[in-house]
Ligand code: ZN
């Protein structure tokens with residue numbers, strides 16, 4: 001086994017903010033560094049750190065939207081933490097210290113996280129993948145049973161972004177930034193009503209939400225089986241949303257447009 005395998009795993013804490021956002025604390029028990037991913041607000045992030053006795057050292061931002069960077073400046077002034085974010089969007093990330101892209105990756109907690117450039121929701125969106133911890137922080141690109149709205153990108157960009165994420169191992173944990181899973185399930189069932197794995201997942205999600213539990217993280221394996229936005233190249237979805245000669249990206253675009261109207 002490589003020596004890295006003996007390193008203790010990252011501890012990951014999910015905490016809610018605003019109405020339906022999630023922030024994530026990532027803590028390296030060996031070196032003591034703690035990052036928060038996409039802090040919409042400062043106070044819940046500080047409270048989550050305090051609850052674990054952790055000192056915030058980093059912010060990892062996936063994109064510039066206010067519900068992902070709203071806590072940046074207050075957290076930086078209160079803790080002196082370093083802010084890491086997408087190089088392509090450096091001018092839109094408040095307090096950015098370290099601009100990262102696919103070439104640089106991102107160093108945190110004694111690890112080198114892969115950075116994926118995943119435009120579509122916004123033009124500069126990135127995702128962070130901690131390979132040895134099987135953890136993907138994908139912001140508003142991939143949701144459980146959904147994907148982000150195309151505010152600044154095309155269906156072709158979003159499809160190629162989703163394909164990058166779909167190539168990761170099935171047991172990758174998907175830490176997406178919103179609790180949209182139950183409403184996404186309602187749409188997904190109309191998109192792919194014959195999908196038995198989706199039906200089972202939708203029932204599980206309903207039970208979890210009724211009990212007040214988070215549905216995040218999901219796993220990539222579950223999303224590949226159930227999420228219509230990762231399945232735009234599957235025959236049933238192509239039949240319903242595309243047709244002969246239509247590209248997979250256009251099928252994805254048609255599914256996204258149907259969800260926008262749903
Ligand atoms: Zn967003």
Ligand code: FE
Nearest residue numbers: 065067140177
């Ligand atoms: Fe968001």
